[in-house]
Amino acid sequence: MASAPKTFDENFLSRLDAIIARYPRSRSAIMPMLHLVQAREGYVTAEGIEVIAQKLDLTTAEVNAVASFYTQYRRTPAGEYHVGVCTNTLCAIMGGDAIFSGLKDHLGIENNERTADGKVSLEHIECNAACDYAPVVMVNWEFFDNQTVESAKTLVDDLRAGKKPAPTRGPNSVPTFKEASEVLAGFNDGRANEGIQAGDPTLLGLKIAKGERK
Amino acid sequence: MSKLTPVLSAHWDEPDSFTLAGYQRHGGYNAMKKALDMDADAVIALVKDSGLRGRGGAGFPTGNKWGFIPQGDNKDHYLVVNADESEPGTCKDTPLLMANPHVLVEGVIIASYAIRAKHAFIYIRGEVTHVTRRLLQAIEDAYKAGFLGKNILGKGFDLELTLHIGAGAYICGEETALLDSLEGFRGQPRLRPPFPAIAGLYARPTVVNNVESIASVPAIIEKGAEWFTSLGTEKSKGFTLYSLSGHVNNPGQFEAPLGITLRELLELSGGVRSGHRLKFWTPGGSSTPIFTDAHLDTPLDYESVSAAGSMLGTKALQIFDETTCVLRAVLRWTEFYKHESCGKCTPCREGTWWLVQILRDLENGKGTEADLAKLLDICDNLLGRSFCALGDGAASPIMSSIKYFRGEYIAHLTNGGCPFDPVAATLFASSKAGA
Ligand code: FES
Numbered sequence: 001m002a003s004a005p006k007t008f009d010e011n012f013l014s015r016l017d018a019i020i021a022r023y024p025r026s027r028s029a030i031m032p033m034l035h036l037v038q039a040r041e042g043y044v045t046a047e048g049i050e051v052i053a054q055k056l057d058l059t060t061a062e063v064n065a066v067a068s069f070y071t072q073y074r075r076t077p078a079g080e081y082h083v084g085v086c087t088n089t090l091c092a093i094m095g096g097d098a099i100f101s102g103l104k105d106h107l108g109i110e111n112n113e114r115t116a117d118g119k120v121s122l123e124h125i126e127c128n129a130a131c132d133y134a135p136v137v138m139v140n141w142e143f144f145d146n147q148t149v150e151s152a153k154t155l156v157d158d159l160r161a162g163k164k165p166a167p168t169r170g171p172n173s174v175p176t177f178k179e180a181s182e183v184l185a186g187f188n189d190g191r192a193n194e195g196i197q198a199g200d201p202t203l204l205g206l207k208i209a210k211g212e213r214k
Numbered sequence: 215m216s217k218l219t220p221v222l223s224a225h226w227d228e229p230d231s232f233t234l235a236g237y238q239r240h241g242g243y244n245a246m247k248k249a250l251d252m253d254a255d256a257v258i259a260l261v262k263d264s265g266l267r268g269r270g271g272a273g274f275p276t277g278n279k280w281g282f283i284p285q286g287d288n289k290d291h292y293l294v295v296n297a298d299e300s301e302p303g304t305c306k307d308t309p310l311l312m313a314n315p316h317v318l319v320e321g322v323i324i325a326s327y328a329i330r331a332k333h334a335f336i337y338i339r340g341e342v343t344h345v346t347r348r349l350l351q352a353i354e355d356a357y358k359a360g361f362l363g364k365n366i367l368g369k370g371f372d373l374e375l376t377l378h379i380g381a382g383a384y385i386c387g388e389e390t391a392l393l394d395s396l397e398g399f400r401g402q403p404r405l406r407p408p409f410p411a412i413a414g415l416y417a418r419p420t421v422v423n424n425v426e427s428i429a430s431v432p433a434i435i436e437k438g439a440e441w442f443t444s445l446g447t448e449k450s451k452g453f454t455l456y457s458l459s460g461h462v463n464n465p466g467q468f469e470a471p472l473g474i475t476l477r478e479l480l481e482l483s484g485g486v487r488s489g490h491r492l493k494f495w496t497p498g499g500s501s502t503p504i505f506t507d508a509h510l511d512t513p514l515d516y517e518s519v520s521a522a523g524s525m526l527g528t529k530a531l532q533i534f535d536e537t538t539c540v541l542r543a544v545l546r547w548t549e550f551y552k553h554e555s556c557g558k559c560t561p562c563r564e565g566t567w568w569l570v571q572i573l574r575d576l577e578n579g580k581g582t583e584a585d586l587a588k589l590l591d592i593c594d595n596l597l598g599r600s601f602c603a604l605g606d607g608a609a610s611p612i613m614s615s616i617k618y619f620r621g622e623y624i625a626h627l628t629n630g631g632c633p634f635d636p637v638a639a640t641l642f643a644s645s646k647a648g649a
Contacts, residue, residue, distance in 0.1 A: 023376065024416065025416060089302060090303060093640070126384065129299045131303055132309075183350070184379050188347065193351070206467075
């Protein structure tokens with residue numbers, strides 16, 4: 001087997017091995033490995049594909065075929081903060097369409113583009129399992145609930161200014177795209193205890209049952 | 215007396231509900247201890263007796279699924295939990311796991327013990343970072359407490375639990391596509407038979423269950439099958455999570471016995487958006503045929519919803535009031551199915567593409583009435599004829615909306631475009647009077 005591309009250090013390579021060790025068969029490691037490549041590179045690079053292929057004894061074509069199937073694996077660099085606006089039916093109607101077009105105007109970019117400063121990339125996304133918090137905006141796949149056009153504009157302004165706002169339901173400050181990708185590769189960043197356990201809609205039925213709400 | 219029955223959600227209002235200490239404060243992991251003292255077959259029998267049915271959409275009896283795993287076959291068995299919650303409108307597993315990941319871990323241990331699996335997987339969608347964190351932490355803590363790993367509680371049972379994180383593909387919610395994805399391939403559905411119970415993950419006997427199904431198991435073990443069957447209806451036993459979203463004054467999660475109606479849920483929660491009225495709704499996500507205000511009293515259980523022409527699905531009640539254009543809603547769902555079609559079979563790959571083209575024309579007032587017949591014709595070629603249920607899901611909103619709102623489709627043609635004002639439907643347009 002050829003040696004790994006020189007851009008990758010020992011620590012990175014050993015993390016790839018740690019991922020492989022989670023599974024009875026090595027090929028299952030391909031998805032978290034792709035997330036880890038994004039954690040390092042900000043997207044799926046050719047070198048990343050190559051190192052995975054070597055580790056798993058696959059061809060680069062086989063790894064590419066998997067990477068291209070899943071929308072979260074990017075062909076171009078994400079912004080430091082990847083902003084997803086839910087425009088599936090329910091959020092779209094509740095205001096997601098207006099938020100998405102408002103953000104495109106405000107940032108001067110189109111779907112799947114990135115601001116010139118590299119800070120923010122924008123994408124319209126599908127239902128993110130938060131419909132009771134519609135309209136929903138995700139930043140690096142953290143929940144920013146119940147958005148308006150104005151609140152979403154303020155949010156991206158804060159992100160570009162480096163303010164690291166707190167998600168509605170998430171850690172105390174939003175992680176970068178690379179930091180979030182590391183979690184998605186299955187590496188615990190130790191921030192599980194941050195943030196609330198549930199928002200108001202999650203608790204609504206319980207509170208009514210307990211007589212705490214009419 | 216409220217009709218609500220919080221069980222899974224009973225302690226979600228405690229700030230540390232997601233921690234091991236928070237879970238154990240209310241008897242967490244006691245069901246595991248009880249189950250590990252039982253014979254594995256007795257655990258399967260108890261879950262069968264409870265009548266618990268799959269909460270992910272299909273409604274297949276959970277205990278029967280477990281019973282299909284051949285025993286004494288000297289093969290590895292696997293449990294795979296489907297946490298790839300992506301069906302539009304569906305938002306129950308995600309808040310459940312954020313508030314209490316340990317109940318799933320405990321359910322996984324019990325289910326794995328029952329089916330004699332030594333390795334279990336939770337396949338979670340990749341777009342929920344904080345839920346992923348909480349699950350990673352819960353699994354770590356369960357290992358530390360000796361609830362996972364070798365010789366659990368000294369009972370001679372070994373179990374590894376791996377969290378597998380997806381990367382954005384709706385089709386992976388289909389159980390065989392999920393297995394292909396977990397094996398490291400493109401997530402495309404497999405031909406059945408063989409069913410996963412015979413040849414699932416790595417061609418080994420495998421049970422695939424939804425999060426809520428597995429999370430319901432600890433309470434059933436603790437309180438017994440009789441307690442569970444005392445709730446719900448004749449054939450739809452127990453309690454479940456209903457998710458109310460859209461044009462309502464107070465959206466949210468409601469845990470209630472199967473068979474509650476939308477009217478009752480709306481009365482409890484504060485009703486449709488003030489000053490507006492119900493127009494249409496989905497009983498169980500976008501893949502289930504839509505209902506109208508004529509279905510307010512349909513009991514939301516598996517049988518009654520089917521009898522009324524839809525499916526209970528994921529119990530994702532998406533509410534739309536009279537400001538909503540049904541064609542706009544349906545087009546957006548159809549664009550979703552087109553985007554998510556895996557491309558494996560022709561009816562779905564080509565059909566969803568054509569459906570979008572025709573619906574777009576209609577929305578712009580450009581089609582003719584004959585296009586409605588064409589839509590229905592394509593849907594007929596999708597429904598039951600595509601490789602997996604994604605095709606059925608794509609056909610459902612179109613067929614049901616033409617059935618109930620044919621006139622509104624025609625109005626786009628006579629009006630030369632959409633007669634609705636999209637601003638009126640937004641949340642910012644409403645004065646949240648009931649909130
Ligand atoms: S439709 Fe936006 S989160 Fe479900």
